[in-house]
Amino acid sequence: MSEVYAFIEAEKTTHHVALLCRLLKVARSSFYAWLAGEKTRRAKQAADDVLAHEITVLHLASRSSYGVPRIHAGLTRPAKRAVPAPDLIARDFTAPAPGMKLVGDITYIPTDEDWLYLATWLDPATREIVGYSMADHHRASLVVDALGMAEVSP
Structure with missing residues (x-):
């Protein structure tokens, strides 16, 4: 469904949002609710990217030998982090x-x-x-x- 909302967002400069929502059979309020949540989704994606980077760094630092338990421990133990x-x-x-x-x-x-x-x-x-x-x-x-x-x- 987010693809539909993204399409409406991309086309709203050339067509009215009400028309696009009517043609695509979605409620305007749903589109605007999706639009309001965009900032939160981007912040969550950025946090996920940072976490993925930390996981990758730990995995590479272990020469690809650490699995899920050790990487999880490396992320959760404060003693393992830089002082x-x-x-x-x-x-x-x-x-x-x-x-x-x-x-x-x-x-x-x-x-x-x-x-x-x-x-x-x-x-x-x-x-x-x-x-x-x-x-x-x-x-x-x-x-x-x-x-x-x-x-x-x-």
Whole structure:
């Protein structure tokens, strides 16, 4: 049924929704309810994609030897997850002059082909990105490459 609603959504710029619903024998209220739930469906799909990625990472890290029980345990045991690094700047994201501090972050972006990992370094004094690196992995070299790109002048 969602294919019918998707068709109505695609064609509503050329035809009235009431006409399309009447021709396809669906209630307009059902179409609008489906349309309102689209944001929730996309959020659930994004969460499912992240979970599938975590499962794939665990499976590949085990050299394809882990099955369902071990992967489930790896996802549910907090001791198996990374521990946050200490906050060395005490949440103070300011600097008196450029080049005094750098703050960084890593994120991943889903693409049509695979995951793209992005590491960035920001100078809190100027609020400029001074270095970045992108790769298909999130190993330490991603962060080191981004730091190498950062040109900090005291």
